[in-house]
Amino acid sequence: DRCGYPEVIYAPGKSLEALNEGFQALLSANQNCLATRCSESQGESLKKNFPGAIYDTVARTVRIQLRDQRAGRVAIVTAGTSDRPVALEALETLRWMNVEAELLMDVGVAGPQRFLGVKHKLTDCDAVVVVAGMEGALPSVVAGWLSCPVIAVPTSVGYGAAFGGVAALLGMLNSCASNVAVVNIDAGFKAAYLAGMIAQRPTKQQS
Amino acid sequence: DRCGYPEVIYAPGKSLEALNEGFQALLSANQNCLATRCSESQGESLKKNFPGAIYDTVARTVRIQLRDQRAGRVAIVTAGTSDRPVALEALETLRWMNVEAELLMDVGVAGPQRFLGVKHKLTDCDAVVVVAGMEGALPSVVAGWLSCPVIAVPTSVGYGAAFGGVAALLGMLNSCASNVAVVNIDAGFKAAYLAGMIAQRPTKQQS
Amino acid sequence: DRCGYPEVIYAPGKSLEALNEGFQALLSANQNCLATRCSESQGESLKKNFPGAIYDTVARTVRIQLRDQRAGRVAIVTAGTSDRPVALEALETLRWMNVEAELLMDVGVAGPQRFLGVKHKLTDCDAVVVVAGMEGALPSVVAGWLSCPVIAVPTSVGYGAAFGGVAALLGMLNSCASNVAVVNIDAGFKAAYLAGMIAQRPTKQQS
Amino acid sequence: DRCGYPEVIYAPGKSLEALNEGFQALLSANQNCLATRCSESQGESLKKNFPGAIYDTVARTVRIQLRDQRAGRVAIVTAGTSDRPVALEALETLRWMNVEAELLMDVGVAGPQRFLGVKHKLTDCDAVVVVAGMEGALPSVVAGWLSCPVIAVPTSVGYGAAFGGVAALLGMLNSCASNVAVVNIDAGFKAAYLAGMIAQRPTKQQS
Amino acid sequence: DRCGYPEVIYAPGKSLEALNEGFQALLSANQNCLATRCSESQGESLKKNFPGAIYDTVARTVRIQLRDQRAGRVAIVTAGTSDRPVALEALETLRWMNVEAELLMDVGVAGPQRFLGVKHKLTDCDAVVVVAGMEGALPSVVAGWLSCPVIAVPTSVGYGAAFGGVAALLGMLNSCASNVAVVNIDAGFKAAYLAGMIAQRPTKQQS
Amino acid sequence: DRCGYPEVIYAPGKSLEALNEGFQALLSANQNCLATRCSESQGESLKKNFPGAIYDTVARTVRIQLRDQRAGRVAIVTAGTSDRPVALEALETLRWMNVEAELLMDVGVAGPQRFLGVKHKLTDCDAVVVVAGMEGALPSVVAGWLSCPVIAVPTSVGYGAAFGGVAALLGMLNSCASNVAVVNIDAGFKAAYLAGMIAQRPTKQQS
Amino acid sequence: DRCGYPEVIYAPGKSLEALNEGFQALLSANQNCLATRCSESQGESLKKNFPGAIYDTVARTVRIQLRDQRAGRVAIVTAGTSDRPVALEALETLRWMNVEAELLMDVGVAGPQRFLGVKHKLTDCDAVVVVAGMEGALPSVVAGWLSCPVIAVPTSVGYGAAFGGVAALLGMLNSCASNVAVVNIDAGFKAAYLAGMIAQRPTKQQS
Amino acid sequence: DRCGYPEVIYAPGKSLEALNEGFQALLSANQNCLATRCSESQGESLKKNFPGAIYDTVARTVRIQLRDQRAGRVAIVTAGTSDRPVALEALETLRWMNVEAELLMDVGVAGPQRFLGVKHKLTDCDAVVVVAGMEGALPSVVAGWLSCPVIAVPTSVGYGAAFGGVAALLGMLNSCASNVAVVNIDAGFKAAYLAGMIAQRPTKQQS
Ligand SMILES: Nc1ncnc2c1ncn2[C@@H]1O[C@H](COP(=O)(O)O)[C@@H](O)[C@H]1O
Ligand SMILES: Nc1ncnc2c1ncn2[C@@H]1O[C@H](COP(=O)(O)O)[C@@H](O)[C@H]1O
Ligand SMILES: Nc1ncnc2c1ncn2[C@@H]1O[C@H](COP(=O)(O)O)[C@@H](O)[C@H]1O
Ligand SMILES: Nc1ncnc2c1ncn2[C@@H]1O[C@H](COP(=O)(O)O)[C@@H](O)[C@H]1O
Ligand SMILES: [Mg+2]
Ligand SMILES: [Mg+2]
Ligand SMILES: [Mg+2]
Ligand SMILES: [Mg+2]
Ligand SMILES: [Mg+2]
Ligand SMILES: [Mg+2]
Ligand SMILES: [Mg+2]
Ligand SMILES: [Mg+2]
Missing domain, CATH: 3.40.50.1970 (Rossmann fold)
Known part of the structure; x- marks a missing residue:
């Protein structure tokens, strides 16, 4: 990836298929996943398909955390x-x-x-x-x-x-x-x- | 006057004559005088014609204070x-x-x-x-x-x-x-x- | 309280629980209560839980008046x-x-x-x-x-x-x-x- | 002319020659003249060249009145x-x-x-x-x-x-x-x- | 009335009662009636209550015409x-x-x-x-x-x-x-x- | 040059030296020259230094035309x-x-x-x-x-x-x-x- | 038609009848048809009534193509x-x-x-x-x-x-x-x- | 100082005296000096009074550099x-x-x-x-x-x-x-x- 951080997925207008493929691709590349501005159906779909996914309904984000060694x-x-x-x-x-x-x-x-x-x-x-x-x-x-x-x-x-x-x-x-x-x-x-x-x-x- | 306070003179666009007459009228009515947004020539004119006038060049005001018993x-x-x-x-x-x-x-x-x-x-x-x-x-x-x-x-x-x-x-x-x-x-x-x-x-x- | 008047509750985005707790706290402090911009469900909830509460549906306010000696x-x-x-x-x-x-x-x-x-x-x-x-x-x-x-x-x-x-x-x-x-x-x-x-x-x- | 009233001249950006020709043409057609938004030099030029012209320095207009029978x-x-x-x-x-x-x-x-x-x-x-x-x-x-x-x-x-x-x-x-x-x-x-x-x-x- | 034309009723926010009373008052004063920006329920109500009323659903107006001698x-x-x-x-x-x-x-x-x-x-x-x-x-x-x-x-x-x-x-x-x-x-x-x-x-x- | 037309020089903020060098470079490349938004001193300078230059004081442009076979x-x-x-x-x-x-x-x-x-x-x-x-x-x-x-x-x-x-x-x-x-x-x-x-x-x- | 291209129909606010008549008129004149900003019901109506019509639900357009020789x-x-x-x-x-x-x-x-x-x-x-x-x-x-x-x-x-x-x-x-x-x-x-x-x-x- | 960097002087509206005192105070505190948005007279005054001062007329800044060990x-x-x-x-x-x-x-x-x-x-x-x-x-x-x-x-x-x-x-x-x-x-x-x-x-x- 271009900037040292994996790509983030901006959910509005994306189909459920596109979103799920996006997360799958990030996981295959062994990266943390993040989707922002998820609608309820988008959030629920990702949560259902990816067991480790954390869906925050107020933040409207879905996240998968592969590594968690904090810095800064x-x-x-x-x-x-x-x-x-x-x-x-x-x-x-x-x-x-x-x-x-x-x-x-x-x-x-x-x-x-x-x-x-x-x-x-x-x-x-x-x-x-x-x-x-x-x-x-x-x-x-x-x-x-x-x-x-x-x-x-x-x-x-x-x-x-x-x-x-x-x-x-x-x-x-x-x-x-x-x-x-x-x-x-x-x-x-x-x-x-x-x-x-x-x-x-x-x-x-x-x- | 209408509101318990004497009228204030808004100087922009007023002739020197009009300004001086305004102050004279307020003094005749035994009232404190105030002109705001005075240009330099307006301020100098009022100061010259009214000995007690205080011209603040930064505030751009000219003021004559007849009474000074403070309240509030x-x-x-x-x-x-x-x-x-x-x-x-x-x-x-x-x-x-x-x-x-x-x-x-x-x-x-x-x-x-x-x-x-x-x-x-x-x-x-x-x-x-x-x-x-x-x-x-x-x-x-x-x-x-x-x-x-x-x-x-x-x-x-x-x-x-x-x-x-x-x-x-x-x-x-x-x-x-x-x-x-x-x-x-x-x-x-x-x-x-x-x-x-x-x-x-x-x-x-x-x- | 900070300013001589009790705190007012701005209702938008507050849960029913938060609203009711807010009113309870004000009453415990022996103060008049006011919530503004209440939605219908917020207004009904407060009215039901606090017998003396006055819900004005046009003003969208709920108010409880402990004292009523008028001044000014x-x-x-x-x-x-x-x-x-x-x-x-x-x-x-x-x-x-x-x-x-x-x-x-x-x-x-x-x-x-x-x-x-x-x-x-x-x-x-x-x-x-x-x-x-x-x-x-x-x-x-x-x-x-x-x-x-x-x-x-x-x-x-x-x-x-x-x-x-x-x-x-x-x-x-x-x-x-x-x-x-x-x-x-x-x-x-x-x-x-x-x-x-x-x-x-x-x-x-x-x- | 198109609308029952003679054409009015909007002075900004017009040369003195153009202004004077405009007034001359209106006079030849036996019509009242009006120029608006005249600069000082435009106003003085029209006033000098047309004896009956009225130049109002505050209105910034020059006007020649051939007829003056009022109506309305x-x-x-x-x-x-x-x-x-x-x-x-x-x-x-x-x-x-x-x-x-x-x-x-x-x-x-x-x-x-x-x-x-x-x-x-x-x-x-x-x-x-x-x-x-x-x-x-x-x-x-x-x-x-x-x-x-x-x-x-x-x-x-x-x-x-x-x-x-x-x-x-x-x-x-x-x-x-x-x-x-x-x-x-x-x-x-x-x-x-x-x-x-x-x-x-x-x-x-x-x- | 103030201006030579009867008052017009601006419907938004008015109750059906207020609207109907308004029309009744105008009729009692022997005047043409007009209500503008009527919602569908407002328009239907006036039309039902006043037999001569003309409700134009595109114009969103209701009108009663007592006199119809045209001028101008x-x-x-x-x-x-x-x-x-x-x-x-x-x-x-x-x-x-x-x-x-x-x-x-x-x-x-x-x-x-x-x-x-x-x-x-x-x-x-x-x-x-x-x-x-x-x-x-x-x-x-x-x-x-x-x-x-x-x-x-x-x-x-x-x-x-x-x-x-x-x-x-x-x-x-x-x-x-x-x-x-x-x-x-x-x-x-x-x-x-x-x-x-x-x-x-x-x-x-x-x- | 990049687009089929020689570069145009936008004059504001350019020194007289920079402008003259710009024109010289275009001429060396055997191209028509154009500078836009020229101030009076910029226009006069280019006109003096380049004999064939056409300075239009209303357009505020200076132009040198090497070829003039029109098309379109x-x-x-x-x-x-x-x-x-x-x-x-x-x-x-x-x-x-x-x-x-x-x-x-x-x-x-x-x-x-x-x-x-x-x-x-x-x-x-x-x-x-x-x-x-x-x-x-x-x-x-x-x-x-x-x-x-x-x-x-x-x-x-x-x-x-x-x-x-x-x-x-x-x-x-x-x-x-x-x-x-x-x-x-x-x-x-x-x-x-x-x-x-x-x-x-x-x-x-x-x- | 005025400009070398047939008229395009801007659908918002048009009745289904008006839309269908518009397409019929264009076909009678032997011209390609285009309607833009079609609502779903407008799009479906045109598609049903004109067998060759192509309704793109994302573009919100309906088009009928009589000729298809491309140029440019x-x-x-x-x-x-x-x-x-x-x-x-x-x-x-x-x-x-x-x-x-x-x-x-x-x-x-x-x-x-x-x-x-x-x-x-x-x-x-x-x-x-x-x-x-x-x-x-x-x-x-x-x-x-x-x-x-x-x-x-x-x-x-x-x-x-x-x-x-x-x-x-x-x-x-x-x-x-x-x-x-x-x-x-x-x-x-x-x-x-x-x-x-x-x-x-x-x-x-x-x- | 508050943030780890010395205070910067924003020159507009400051008198020459105030500016010079500001620089003097920073020097006494052994700090680099910077004034921004200096007018020509402000810039010249600081340059004359502080021998090491660098006045950049395009940047409109005056700077005195006590230390120059670069980092980052x-x-x-x-x-x-x-x-x-x-x-x-x-x-x-x-x-x-x-x-x-x-x-x-x-x-x-x-x-x-x-x-x-x-x-x-x-x-x-x-x-x-x-x-x-x-x-x-x-x-x-x-x-x-x-x-x-x-x-x-x-x-x-x-x-x-x-x-x-x-x-x-x-x-x-x-x-x-x-x-x-x-x-x-x-x-x-x-x-x-x-x-x-x-x-x-x-x-x-x-x-
Ligand atoms: N600086 C000011 N800004 C706004 N209003 C002013 C100011 N100074 C005077 N006035 C108002 O202007 C009124 C006088 O306006 P005028 O009759 O034009 O002199 C006063 O009675 C004030 O209400
Ligand atoms: N009057 C103008 N308005 C907008 N763009 C211009 C104008 N004149 C020249 N340009 C553009 O500015 C470029 C040159 O900019 P510069 O490198 O600052 O001289 C030219 O290649 C043009 O694309
Ligand atoms: N999407 C569009 N945006 C802007 N103008 C349009 C659009 N579609 C059609 N038009 C223009 O609107 C005209 C038709 O308008 P109307 O007579 O209201 O159907 C056409 O001739 C086009 O010039
Ligand atoms: N060019 C500038 N633009 C915005 N803020 C500035 C600028 N120069 C200085 N400052 C800020 O203004 C403060 C000083 O303001 P003052 O006390 O009016 O001199 C500095 O500490 C900076 O935070
Ligand atoms: Mg974009
Ligand atoms: Mg006014
Ligand atoms: Mg805030
Ligand atoms: Mg125009
Ligand atoms: Mg109002
Ligand atoms: Mg830029
Ligand atoms: Mg229009
Ligand atoms: Mg401030």
Whole structure:
């Protein structure tokens, strides 16, 4: 494969046959499998056909883990329950990459005491993924306390002038913290993939 | 006058004659005077013609204060040097309203320790004005610690996807704090006017 | 709690269990309860489990009122029947805050005689919430007659170039009245929360 | 000519020669002349070459009036000094069409008493042109009292979320009054042309 | 009533009771009735309760015509089958106003020969309503041949960069014809109301 | 070179040295030269250094023509004087490509008789470039009469809701004529390049 | 017919009767038939009534081919499975035009080796249609290797900041390749129609 | 300092005194200095007052380098001359961070052979910064060949539908490559800061 990580399958629009063949091919190549954005019927089909497959209905992912030796460490931070699907997609992606990952939920901007309580869990991470909807202020707040890269994911959560994630996206792009980069709205997979790549570099380079 | 406060003069497009007549009329009615968005020639003209006039070149305001018995207390919070013109317009407006006002600059989102150092100055305010450009996250952060109304002013400061204040405006409208309302981009006058009105209510009602 | 008012529960995405536990916790702390944006099944569940709970199906709120000593006074003004869900969310919020609240519907811009007939009900309010969709001109019209803060709520009511509330939002941000601040589209809760905070300040300060 | 009115010259980008030839051709055809959006040098050139030419530096128009028998009646209503250039372009256009026209300035939304004082001047008009920037609420307010067509012109006056006239444009398109149609931002000429056409119909049809 | 025409009922969000009472009130005042944007159940209810009511399922209107003496003449021009619901709403509105109205469909921009064939039907109109989606070029093309006011209605018909009527709206606002004014997207009622007002002026003024 | 045509030099940001070297290199390769978007100093420099260079100050192009045997035929159609710079950039590009090109100006939408007078000049073209600002309706009108590809160029000409060419761009993308494709706003070069490529295909294929 | 190709039927909003009559009329005129954007019931109806009709359920087209002598050659290039419906609409359109057409799928930007493998199939085309969603970079990449016109179709495929095809549309309009023109989002028909017109020119001109 | 790197000074709006004091403070703390977005007078002042200061007039940066032991390796890739100021700001930032950095210009999308020639210089980088305006396709093309993080910077270079960098920004956010994250338009500093942080991690962790 091209990039050091096996191909991931983006499920929307794929037939069940195509999905199952995709997983079969990855297994034949002795690789971890990941499918994202699975519909219920897609998820159930993969789970039925591949005994070891883990189907997370909230993350909408199916994953098969051949190896599980962890390297590097990434935290995923989010403000509330509504951003969970995106945060869990990120978590499943990091597990599939064999990166040690922890999910810290309920870390809000307007209730900063909640953040100060978990800050110590972030300071030894290689990279942090921050998932936030509405005004998207969380990455700025978190990044100010950290010296590692922060990958921000705006979510389509919110109403009115949230405009389906645009408010959060603009907030994150304009973050006054220098260590923040941004991915597409709801792109939990992409943020995790990049964070995982960063976390594994020291390991990779020594080998 | 209509609303309990004398009329304010919005200077753009007004001739020097019209401006001077406006101030003369307010003085004849024994009222404090305020002109906002003054050009340099407008400001100099008013200063020359009215000895007691205070011309703030950064705020772009001219003010004459007949009475100065303060009532109520409002703080103006801002993140950095670039938002100063808008913050000073708010400050001058509050002074003109005879409201006690304090300006707290350099209170940024990404360096939260700076905020924690000034928090005690905000807890006894009747209302707080928060001025912020770029991602506009400061009102959310500040409002989470306070139990009084927060009036947020997005500024046109920033570049690229700041879109002349749109990013900050959207961020503030989507604030996850419940005690935040928003005014137009760069509308330091409006935020201060509303905050001042809130601050003076207890006084007014007792009289 | 952080701000002098108990926490409000934003229902979307919450399980019935989580909602019921939330209400139970608030009652244990001897506080009024409020849940907003409840789905029908959420509303029915809370109503069944908490005998004193008031479920307003148009406002989409569930409320439990432990104390009902009113203080301060806020009016909610709206133009027509379509803005009712947002106006009722505001009304329920003010009741939950123990603020005296009155709803004045059918006050339109294009039929100004209707407004002149109710004007006297607004002049002694501590704050006024104005709810309007389409062109969002009502706050400007109302605020011109008043000397108290006006909190404007744009609604997503309208079609075509109303753009789901954007036209009303922009109209309100550009109001030529100085005593108008704005909250997010359809954010009846936020406007009422801020107006209620303003209305109770004189009381709070005396205590 | 095609439409019953002589051709109007839109000056931007035209050479002085082309402008002067245009006016000469209209005069040879024994018609009133009008050039809009003239730069200073364009205006001065036409004024020097055509003795009867009226150059209005605020409206940025040059006009030659061969006949002046008025028919029909149109009022132009505006809120303040900043919308004057657009309102005057409309006024000059109506004069050129030989329509009786009156300009009513300082009729604001937030100070409705000012409007009630001039209402009687509008009730016998054939059409009313309303010019307004910022939130563009004035047409809705005015149209509610009238039974003739209202042509609304949004102006690019304002700052921040006025977005160069977009807020006013959207407000006017969403007017809850049924007798309001809209033209382009700053298009004083177009609104006046249409209002003048309406005002002259009864006359035209009798001839 | 305020404007010389009876009130029209905008049906969305109204209960069947409210609708029926509205019609009853208009009949008691001896006036023609019109309800727009009726759902199927609303339309069927009115039709059942009021024997003379005409329910047009494509226009989504219900109308009762007490008097039918026609005055004035308006044509409605449209490009194709998809704009029919908006065009028929305009047609029903004009009938309700007792204005003579004709609908000319299938008049497209890209097949101009179709337009040239019907041009003679437009030249004696008092006003013309042009309904068009997609690029909204039809009003410009039509208006170039006419000397009466053209009221343009953009429709939400189209796909992709039609953006739900925005492309048509912008095209119409920027029409290089001077005799075109615009109403909201899909606002067939508003365009017809204004055109009908124009068409009836000569009659009204003679009485 | 890569595509059958020599490289074109896009002048903005290039030093005079770089521009002159670019032309020298093209001449050494025995190719026609073209630079677009030249500033005055860039244009004058090239003209002085290359005796045969043709500098068109309105098109802002500099061109050197080594060969001039024409093949294929393209017409450029435009509505008025303001679109001339873009139309001339297209004309210069076609000359540089050795394609026979004719510019037809003053062909407007609202005065369709002007178009019918020149239609016969378009029917034998291989491709037609249509340049239009404001509402951008001209390509739809023109394309309806033709059986060859039409390449539409929106221009930034216009004011208000023209939004710097966006209205014209959207109009053209939504053209109801099937034989219209679109290039970037003001991209006269690109439209001409594509039209020229089409015009020369028959020739190229026979060789 | 007007343009050398028979009229195509755009199915949305057409009754089954109207559709069948349309096909019957085309057959009577001895022409190939094409209907685009057919719903399932529309497609099934045409297929049942016209024995030779080919209904492609993914392309959503119905086609009847009277003649099949191919002339010219067009390739359709696309990046993945999600853009298939648009690509197949283009393919069916080219077949209906009697143009030789080939569909090359799975040619992505980020895996350029896939493109290099199929490049030789493109170099002898008369025109190439490139269909791409998300960032819309494929036309730029493909066009750099080709010397024929490239017609780019943005698709509404993608999520978040893809904004229903806007990101792809903007990317294609700004392509740094000179030989790219663009059609509306999802307009596979239009791109193919234009490409087919280009491909058949040499043939047409020789006859 | 907060993040392991000394504070960077954002020059706009800062007085010469403030800038000089800022540099003096950094030097006293024995740290490398960097000021970005310097005006000419700001740059000259710093250069005059600090002998070792390097003022890059294209990057608009001033830098003082106390230590120069390089660690890690980052490449900056760009398509053309117009993106140079942003690329050079990134280069200066990496030098200030003591990261080995190389600038590869003229690597365009439409001329892919240019990219293939430099690919070998990218494969051993720790991170790659890609700077691109107009359609912003370059990061997708580059990232497809690499297994390290790619930080994409959209630039405001382009015209028409480039919309000051919005087209490039959207293209990059929708990149179909998984290893791409994005920063604000023209934010060369931010991209470099993040890339530098990634590049130095292995070193930092070993220490
Ligand atoms: N900086 C400002 N921003 C918004 N509104 C203002 C400002 N300054 C004054 N105003 C309002 O403008 C009104 C005066 O406008 P004018 O009659 O044009 O002078 C005042 O009564 C204020 O309501
Ligand atoms: N006016 C223009 N608009 C868009 N692209 C252009 C223009 N002029 C030249 N180009 C393109 O820009 C390329 C040269 O860019 P550069 O290498 O920066 O000089 C040419 O090969 C053309 O593809
Ligand atoms: N999928 C399509 N997208 C855009 N235009 C189309 C499409 N299919 C057909 N057309 C055009 O629509 C015209 C027919 O429209 P209609 O008269 O409504 O059937 C045809 O002549 C084509 O120009
Ligand atoms: N060119 C730039 N773009 C964005 N942020 C910057 C830039 N230069 C410096 N910064 C950030 O701005 C902060 C300093 O802002 P200030 O306190 O206003 O000088 C630095 O710590 C950086 O995080
Ligand atoms: Mg959030
Ligand atoms: Mg800020
Ligand atoms: Mg309303
Ligand atoms: Mg105004
Ligand atoms: Mg249409
Ligand atoms: Mg034009
Ligand atoms: Mg794609
Ligand atoms: Mg570029």
